[in-house]
Every structure is written in structure tokens, then in C-alpha cells.
Amino acid sequence: MRLPLKLAAGLTVVVTGTLILFVELGHRAFHREAVARQEASLISAWENAARATGEAGSPERRVAILRAVSELCEPQALEESVLVDGEGRIAARVSFTPGGADYIGTTASRPYHIAALRSAGTLRQDDVGPRRQRAYSFPVSLAGRRLATLVAAYRADDLERPLAWIADLTRRRRLLAALLGFGVALLASAALSASLLRPLDRLVEAARRVREGELRHRLPEASDDELGVLSREFNRMTERLVELDELKDKFVAQVTHDLRSPLHGMLGQADVVLGGYEGPLTPKQEEALRSLVRSGKDLAGLIDDILEVARLEAGKAPLERAPVGVEEALEDAVSAVKGEAERLGVSLAVHIQPGLSFVSADSTSLRRILGNLLSNALKFTPAGGQVSLSARRDGAREAVFSVADSGVGIPENRLSSLFAKFSQVPETRGRARGHAGSGLGLAICRELVEAHGGRIWAESKPGEGARFSFTLPLSAHSK
Ligand SMILES: Nc1ncnc2c1ncn2[C@@H]1O[C@H](COP(=O)(O)OP(=O)(O)O)[C@@H](O)[C@H]1O
Ligand SMILES: [Mg+2]
Numbered sequence: 343m344r345l346p347l348k349l350a351a352g353l354t355v356v357v358t359g360t361l362i363l364f365v366e367l368g369h370r371a372f373h374r375e376a377v378a379r380q381e382a383s384l385i386s387a388w389e390n391a392a393r394a395t396g397e398a399g400s401p402e403r404r405v406a407i408l409r410a411v412s413e414l415c416e417p418q419a420l421e422e423s424v425l426v427d428g429e430g431r432i433a434a435r436v437s438f439t440p441g442g443a444d445y446i447g448t449t450a451s452r453p454y455h456i457a458a459l460r461s462a463g464t465l466r467q468d469d470v471g472p473r474r475q476r477a478y479s480f481p482v483s484l485a486g487r488r489l490a491t492l493v494a495a496y497r498a499d500d501l502e503r504p505l506a507w508i509a510d511l512t513r514r515r516r517l518l519a520a521l522l523g524f525g526v527a528l529l530a531s532a533a534l535s536a537s538l539l540r541p542l543d544r545l546v547e548a549a550r551r552v553r554e555g556e557l558r559h560r561l562p563e564a565s566d567d568e569l570g571v572l573s574r575e576f577n578r579m580t581e582r583l584v585e586l587d588e589l590k591d592k593f594v595a596q597v598t599h600d601l602r603s604p605l606h607g608m609l610g611q612a613d614v615v616l617g618g619y620e621g622p623l624t625p626k627q628e629e630a631l632r633s634l635v636r637s638g639k640d641l642a643g644l645i646d647d648i649l650e651v652a653r654l655e656a657g658k659a660p661l662e663r664a665p666v667g668v669e670e671a672l673e674d675a676v677s678a679v680k681g682e683a684e685r686l687g688v689s690l691a692v693h694i695q696p697g698l699s700f701v702s703a704d705s706t707s708l709r710r711i712l713g714n715l716l717s718n719a720l721k722f723t724p725a726g727g728q729v730s731l732s733a734r735r736d737g738a739r740e741a742v743f744s745v746a747d748s749g750v751g752i753p754e755n756r757l758s759s760l761f762a763k764f765s766q767v768p769e770t771r772g773r774a775r776g777h778a779g780s781g782l783g784l785a786i787c788r789e790l791v792e793a794h795g796g797r798i799w800a801e802s803k804p805g806e807g808a809r810f811s812f813t814l815p816l817s818a819h820s821k
Pocket of ligand 1: 780784
């Protein structure tokens with residue numbers, strides 16, 4: 343699972359859960375409060391009724407009070423309300439439950455009646471009687487003398503029924519909270535992704551670029567948090583890499599430079615001997631000497647390449663830019679490798695988009711780039727294959743040159759690192775025809791193209807050939 347998804351899922355669970363928990367706790371407190379208020383107002387109404395009953399004077403008025411209060415105080419839940427007189431007999435009774443027998447005059451016998459009679463003050467009894475009722479009882483007194491007892495028994499379930507709207511309301515609120523939590527979590531994760539993942543993405547991108555050889559790529563170091571620290575450390579690391587790289591380049595350039603003169607001296611001597619100036623050679627001696635000269639020239643080529651890369655990287659190879667005829671440059675490049683192509687059995691083709699005449703370039707550099715790309719294409723294309731060289735306009739400012747072949751191709755994961763120095767594709771190393779090379783040709787091409795303000799890239803699929811393309815600015819003559 344990707345990081346933004348993980349964050350969103352985690353946040354959704356946490357935020358939604360927390361919101362639901364708060365709503366749930368709020369609901370419970372609200373419900374408790376509503377129940378307590380209901381009970382308080384019930385008790386206060388019955389206490390008033392008990393007081394009024396005490397002062398009523400006549401039995402008829404007592405019954406009337408009992409009935410009136412019963413009808414006012416949650417009548418839908420009332421099981422019975424009774425007035426028990428001083429002798430323990432039921433003096434009056436109100437019940438809204440159908441089928442209630444007439445108990446008037448009988449002795450109050452239910453256990454909660456008895457408990458009520460014994461209690462000196464207001465009493466609440468739970469789970470009494472056959473229907474697990476709640477009974478409230480209140481002494482009825484006049485001038486400090488107990489006259490009777492009032493008992494009101496309620497069915498607890500029915501008593502709470504009017505409060506059902508609270509549960510209903512919270513059910514809807516909980517759903518709303520879940521939706522709200524979900525929305526908030528999505529927004530929060532988007533914001534977090536932006537603030538947290540963007541720097542991470544930048545870091546991944548920077549690491550990729552450094553891996554591809556762009557050692558001077560730097561990250562912004564703006565923030566003070568851990569990501570800022572990471573960026574700073576990353577930059578220190580790449581600075582160190584650049585230092586080491588420069589040290590290595592200097593060392594290699596120095597060594598190769600020192601190798602150059604003696605090597606050319608040796609080659610010159612060998613030429614003198616081969617020319618017969620030091621006396622005749624046997625055929626075997628001549629063959630051995632020619633092989634020595636071939637190897638020496640390969641070595642001299644490598645040394646020249648290394649020194650050229652070093653010069654280009656140091657910016658010590660100024661370009662002499664001038665309008666260069668595209669057709670002429672391509673014909674030159676092709677004729678330089680024609681003999682080699684014939685020897686290898688590879689056909690060559692050139693396509694130039696009509697109307698494309700001049701680019702602004704250093705002609706030696708262009709020859710060098712095309713020569714490198716063509717020699718690579720020939721090296722990796724088996725006999726019977728083709729290599730084609732093409733040029734076209736791209737927009738109003740650029741020309742794109744391509745060298746395409748039908749050869750062995752390059753695995754996709756190698757494409758981005760091809761242009762680094764000394765980089766060769768291990769998968770196809772054994773398939774090069776002729777001289778194995780050193781992996782510097784494409785690095786030189788990239789330096790030269792970039793010095794012109796252009797780009798160079800490769801496209802390929804293994805087994806389906808490769809296409810190397812680069813851009814150069816059009817000359818004013820061509821625009
Ligand atoms: N046309 C091509 N087809 C297949 N592989 C190629 C082609 N061009 C370049 N490569 C790969 O890129 C590597 C680097 O090329 P280059 O820098 O010219 O070095 P060299 O030719 O000295 O090996 C080659 O060794 C080869 O693995
Ligand atoms: Mg090459």
C-alpha cells in the first residue's frame with residue numbers, strides 16, 4: 343500500500359473513531375441528564391400532590407387531586423397511583439391499565455405498599471411488582487401528623503419512552519459524525535500528503551538523479567524539521583560525492599596525461615621499425631609488431647577520450663558555433679563509417695526532413711557526436727541489420743537528430759545510466775562487434791550536446807534495436 347493511502351486509512355479510522363466516541367459519550371451524558379430531570383419533576387409534582395392531599399379536608403377532594411396529578415405525570419407509564427390511609431387500607435386508586443380490579447377499601451398488601459407505609463419520607467423502589475415497576479411513595483401529613491401515604495408505581499420502560507427521541511437523534515448524529523470524520527480525514531491526509539510527502543517525493547527524485555550521475559543536484563533546505571535535516575544531510579552527502587568524483591577525475595586525467603607522451607613515443611618507434619628503417623623484419627616479427635601497434639592505438643584512443651571528457655567537464659573546450667549544413671554533416675558522418683558498415687554487412691540510410699537546412703553548432707563536435715552514435719549502432723547490430731540516421735525539426739527552435747539501429751537493444755532499466763562515464767550495459771557486453779570500448783563515447787556525446795544547450799536520450803527495447811536522439815538549436819538560416 344502506498345504511503346498516502348496508509349495515511350488516509352489510518353487518519354480516517356482515528357478521526358472517525360474519536361468523533362464517534364465523543365458523540366457517544368455526549369449522548370450518554372445527555373440521556374442521563376434528561377432521565378434525571380424527568381424524575382426530579384415527577385417527584386416534585388407528587389410531593390406537591392402529597393402536600394395538597396394532606397390539606398384537602400374531604401376524601402372526595404383527595405381522590406380528585408390523586409386523579410388530576412396521575413393524569414398530568416406521565417400517565418402513559420403509570421401502573422397505579424394509590425392513597426393508603428392511616429389504617430393501611432386503600433382509600434383511593436387510579437390506574438389507566440385496563441382490567442384493574444376495584445381495590446378500594448381493601449388492605450394495602452403489595453410489598454412496595456408495605457415498604458411505603460413504613461418509610462418516613464419520600465422513597466423510590468425499583469423493580470417492584472410483576473412488571474418490574476418503579477414505585478415512588480410520599481407520606482401525606484398535616485401539622486406533623488401522618489394521615490396517609492401516596493404511592494405512584496410506573497412501568498420503567500414506558501417512563502423512558504418519551505426520551506426515545508434522544509437515541510434517535512444521536513443515531514443520526516453518529517452517522518453524521520462518521521461522514522464528517524471521513525471527510526475531515528480525507529482533507530487532513532491530503533494536506534499531510536502535501537506537506538510530508540512532497541519533500542519525500544523530492545528526495546526520491548533527487549536520489550534517482552544522483553544515481554543517474556547528476557551529482558550536483560541539490561534539495562531545498564528551507565524547513566527546520568526532520569525533513570529539512572534529511573535534505574541537508576542529503577546535500578552534504580552529494581557534495582562529498584562531487585568532491586570524490588572530482589578527485590578521481592583529476593587523478594585519472596593526470597595519470598592518462600602522463601601515459602600519453604611515452605605511449606606516442608612507443609608507437610612512433612614501432613612505426614619506424616615497421617617501416618624497415620632499422621633493418622628487415624621476419625613476417626612473424628612484423629605481425630607481432632602490427633598487433634602491438636593496434637593495441638597501442640586502442641590505448642591511445644582511450645587516453646584521448648578520458649582527456650577529452652576531463653576537458654569538457656572542466657569547460658575548457660570552447661565551441662566554435664556556426665551554421666552547419668545538416669545534409670552535409672549527415673553525409674560526412676555516413677561516409678566516415680561506410681566502409682566499416684559494408685565490412686560488417688549492415689545497411690545505412692539517411693532521412694532529412696525537407697526544409698531543415700542549418701543548425702547552429704560546432705561542426706567538429708557534431709561530427710564527433712554522430713560518429714560516436716553511428717559506431718555504437720554498428721557495433722551492436724548483427725550482419726543483415728540496418729542503421730538509419732535522421733534529422734527533423736522540432737518546434738521553431740530545435741532540430742532532433744536520431745541514430746536508430748535494428749540491433750541487440752538495451753534493457754529499459756539501463757537507459758537512464760547509459761550517459762554516465764564508463765557505463766556499459768552488462769547484458770550486452772559480449773555482443774559488441776569488434777573493439778569492446780570503454781564506456782566514454784556517450785558521456786562525451788552528452789557533454790557536447792549539453793554544451794550546445796541540447797538534450798540527448800535513448801529509447802530501446804531488448805532485441806528490438808535502439809534509438810539515440812539529441813537536439814541542437816536551429817540556425818537563424820533555418821528558422
Ligand atoms: N546502439 C546501441 N545498441 C545497444 N547498446 C548500446 C548502443 N549504444 C550504446 N550502447 C550501450 O551503451 C554502452 C556505452 O556506450 P559508449 O558510451 O559509446 O561506450 P563504448 O562504446 O565505449 O562501450 C555500450 O557499451 C553499450 O552497452
Ligand atoms: Mg561507443
